[in-house]
Amino acid sequence: MKRIIPVFILVFTSFFCTVVYAQSDMQDVIYCKNGSIIRGIIIEQVIGESLKIQTNDGNVFVFNMSEVEKIAKEKPLTNNIPIKEETDMCTLGKEDAKVHYKGKGAYAPGIWWTNILAGPVFALIPTAAALTNDLNDRELNAPDRELMKNREYNECYSEQAEDMKNKKAWKNYGISTGVSIAIWALLILL
Numbered sequence: 001m002k003r004i005i006p007v008f009i010l011v012f013t014s015f016f017c018t019v020v021y022a023q024s025d026m027q028d029v030i031y032c033k034n035g036s037i038i039r040g041i042i043i044e045q046v047i048g049e050s051l052k053i054q055t056n057d058g059n060v061f062v063f064n065m066s067e068v069e070k071i072a073k074e075k076p077l078t079n080n081i082p083i084k085e086e087t088d089m090c091t092l093g094k095e096d097a098k099v100h101y102k103g104k105g106a107y108a109p110g111i112w113w114t115n116i117l118a119g120p121v122f123a124l125i126p127t128a129a130a131l132t133n134d135l136n137d138r139e140l141n142a143p144d145r146e147l148m149k150n151r152e153y154n155e156c157y158s159e160q161a162e163d164m165k166n167k168k169a170w171k172n173y174g175i176s177t178g179v180s181i182a183i184w185a186l187l188i189l190l
Contacts, residue, residue: 026073026074026075026076027039027040027041027056027073027074027075027076028040028041028042028053028071028072028073029071029072029073029074030042030051030053030061030063030068030071031068031069031070031071031072031144031146032063032067032068032069033067033068033069034067035089035146035147035150037092037144037147038053038055038061039055039056039074039076040053040054040055040056041053041054042071043060048065049064049065050062050063050064050065051063051065051068051071056076069146074099074143075099088152089147089150089152089153089156090152090153090155090156091156092147092153092156093147093152093153093154093155093156093157093158093160094156094157094159094160096142096143096147096157097140097156097157097158097160097161097164098160098164099143100141100142100143101140101141101157101160101161101164101165102141103161103164103165103168107126107127107129107130107133107169107172108168108169108172110126110129111123111126111127111130111169111172111173111176112172112176112179114126115173115176115177115179115180116176116179116180116183119180119184120173120177120180120181123173123176123177123180124173127169127170127172127173130165130166130169131166131169135158135161135162135165139161140157140158140161142157
């Protein structure tokens, strides 16, 4: 019984620290009706009237709630580019794609199985299919439909997502080619 209590305390403390750390990795995000997105910490909010948000670089913005489309908690951008009102829509689209596009597709299993069963030459067929397939709205996983209506944002978001998809297809092809060669070499040696 004396051993169970310290183990329980250790497990509980580890779990508590993990939860606190995971929550500290989030930031407030204000989506304005004019298309602006402000990321930081909400420092004051009057329900139904206004809110103040402080950005990572120390700027404080005040908004009437009539200007705000939605408020969210999200992970910060991976490369810490501060997003302010003057950020161009292309940069915002590319950064959002890096965060929100997951690159999940049905082509990876096809590339792998074709490569292992038929070889690298035949695996170029599903790889080429993955490269030429256009992404639909569901696959793009855009964070905000209103932003996607902006032509520049949409083009840059889609271009970044397409680039990430192509890199993933070639990565699957390369890794599966190595695995295929190793399997065929083992089969030949046995």
